[in-house]
Amino acid sequence: MARSNQGQPSGSSPHRYSPVNDDSSDSDDNSESTPFAKHNRVHLYQQPEEDDELYPKVNPGADLWTTFRTRLRYYVPVFRWLPHYSMDGFGHDFIAGLTVACLIIPQSLSYATALAHLDPIHGLYSAFVPGVIYSIFGTSRQLSVGPEALVSMLVGSAIAQQQHAIGSTDPKTGLAIGCIITLFVGLFTFFLGFVRLGFLDSVLSRALLRGFITAVAVVVIIEQSITLFGLKELAEHFGIGEQSSTVEKVAFIVENFGHIHYLTTIVSFSSIAFLLSFGSIKKRLTKVPFLAFIPEILLCVILYTVLTGVFRWDKDGLAILAPADAGGIQLPSIPSAPEGVPVRSLFGTAVLISIIGFVESIVITKQYATKHNYSVSPNRELVAMGVANIFGGLFQAIPAFETPHDVKFMWQIQAWFDLGLLLLTFFATITVSVEAGTLIAIALSFLLVIKTSTYPRITIMGRMPGAKGKFRPIKDYPGIAEHIDGVLIVKVEEGLYFANTGQLKDRLHRLEVFGDMSVHPSEEARLNPVDHVIFDVENMPSLDASAAQILLEIVDAYHARDIKVYFVKLRENSRELFEKSGLLERAGGERHFFRRTAEAMDHIERETLSLTESEVQV
Known part of the structure; x- marks a missing residue:
């Protein structure tokens, strides 16, 4: 909010501080002759105008019904856009929906059976129920919500671990575990939205997540290679399953490569070649409009289904999808935990899925919005994804989210540290497990945030040559901005609070001795002893009691x-705490x-x- 102008009486001390909007940033060489009125301006801190779509304004005098309708349109967006929907766009929406269906139906069947290890019908439930619910509560106009490879694999891994622990292979047990995880994912995601933790997408490192997701892609490829080569039955015979590590699966494939099923291998890799070739053709022949509307995934499924039926490849050992249950959509029901499965053990997996799924989804959501x-x-x-997955859990679906891509960007900008984090989570996921990779990605992200937030952003300032009143950051003007002998000018670049003041003393000492935070503490001092320290706190919007105590020390x-x-350019809101804490008096008073x-x-x-002069006279 804007603060009122609280100027000084004209007879106040020349050193008396007044809040100032110093546009010149100490670049005025004639500061003593500058009119006092120029110094008597205040900083204006105004809230940015809120987006009407995100923060609907309600007339203070509106009745309860009007308020309810306004809030309803805000929290349930379908009531905002549906009344204004024009049938002129129905044709385009129908084609878009048909295109998405052609992609998501084969994908859902595959994720449910190959990754989540559930019946294919539950993949279809996951493609339908969460998508419908998201269209009611979601704020993105382009996001397609459905089963996702990473999430499906985490669910499949959890199911396999629990079944192995209780010694069960009953499909109903796996289904119950999957539904409970989906329900927990929905409840936890809804809770995150309800308590307004949407900033989580800014907390988790994109590099760590990308390394983890890239590793999951490799894990999926290796795991599916057993099926692609027709080695599934042999793998079961040797005890290679979900509990086996990725390294063990690679070793199994290499050792048993001579036992591959040739028909299965030919069908598998010819279908992959078909999809890659068709996608390449569509990219090159952009001037042929009808090609863009051909769903190559669905076309591939239909083509090989027909070929299998005509040539009866299933009689020659080609594994086919079992008949899917066509009993329609199940009535909603709360899943019950199978005997011997502790429900609490499933909650950890649900939390990981919720965080990873949301962060990946919100990235692509913001890209579409921009x-x-x-x-x-x-x-x-x-909230929307939470409600979608709650309904998904009630309708026997697996969790539904979305995902993006950005490894190439990190390489282009030479972000080696981020690439290092990417590789760390990549190899942890490959060599240990998907769950370990997930935990490492989340834990390291939070540690990086904590580490960064504990270091206050402070800069040492130097005087520009030939300009008595102009000061600039020495790190930005190396060799130009000069250290002032005996004086340390420190600019505080952010608010100070309990978390980032713990390292303030050490950082100030290193700046005082070396003039640069990059210098190792073991080296010899590079600057002469300091007699005066000036804190430029213009960019310090606030400080708390802990920070005030540290400053006192x-x-x-x-x-x-x-x-x-x-102290220079102390803001009015911080000045009050300086006075109450005794910091103003302890620093030397108004002067x-x-x-x-x-x-x-000058002082x-x-x-x-x-x-x-006094010493000379003496």
Whole structure:
């Protein structure tokens, strides 16, 4: 909110601080002659105008019904867009829906059977139920919600582990476990949205997630290679299953490559070649419009289904999909835990799926929103995905989310640290397990956030040559901005609070001794001893009690070494805490608070000159 102008009386001390919007950033060489009115401006902190679509405004005098309708359109977006839907766009929407269906139906069947190890019908439930629910509650206009490879694999892994633990191979047990996980995913995701934790997408490292997801893709390829080569029965005979590591599966394929089923191998890799070739043709022949509407995945499924039926490849050992249950959509029911399966053990998997699934989905949601110029709310996306998966769990579906791609970008900008994190999670997922990769990605992301937030952003300033009142960051002007002998000018670049002030003393000491945080502490001092320290706090919008206490300790430590401390451009909201905590008085009172760094430097130079003259007289 904007603060009112609280100027000083004209007779106030020349050093008395007044909030100032210093556009010149200490670049005015004639600061002493600058009219006082120029210094008497305040910073205006205004909230950005809220997006009407994200934050609908309600007339304070509106009745309850009007308020209810406004809130309903906000929290259930279908009531906002459906009344304004035009039949002119129905044809395009129908084609888009048909295209998505042609892609998602084969994909859902595959994910359910090959990755989640459930009957194919549950893949169809996952493609239908969450998608319908998301269209009611979701804020994205382009996002397609359905089964996803990573999530399906995590579900399949959890099912296999639980079945192995209780010694069961009953498909109903696996289905119950999958439905419970889906229900937990929905409830936890809804909870995250309800308590407004939509910022999680900014917390998890994209590099860590990309490394994890890339590794999962490799794990999926290796796991499916057993089926592609027709080695599934042999793998079961040797005990190679979900509990086996990726390395063990690779070793099994290499050792038993001479036992592959040739017909299965030919069908598998010819279908892959068909899909890749057709996709390449569509990209090259962009001037042929009808090619874009041909669903190559569905076409591939139909083609090989017909060929299998005509040539009876199933009689020659080609594994085919068993007849799917055509009993229609099941009535909603709350899944019950199978005997011997602790429900609490499934919640951890659900939490991992919720976080990973949401972060991946919100990335692509924001990309669509930016591309098509509209806004989305991460919190409402969490609620929408939560409700979609709650209904999915009740209708025997597996969790549904979406995913993006960005490894090439990291390589182009030479983000080696991010690439290192990517490779770390990649190899952890490959060599240990998918669950281990998930935990490493999430844990390291939070550790990186905590590590970064505990280091306050402070910069050492130097004087520009030929300009007495111009100061710039030395790191941005190497060899140009000059250190001032005996004076350390530190610019605080962010608000100070309990988390980022713990390292403040150490960082200030290193700046005082070396002038650069990149210098190793074991090296010899590079700067002369400091007699004065100036804190430029213009970019410090706030500080809490813990930060004020740390600053008190820092000021006392400097005073104990006969180093004088000054503050420049202190904001009015922080000034109140300075007064109440005694920091203002401890720093030296009003005469140690200035409106410009140039004024503080003039004061120091006059004081130093006066002290020198006194010593000469003595």
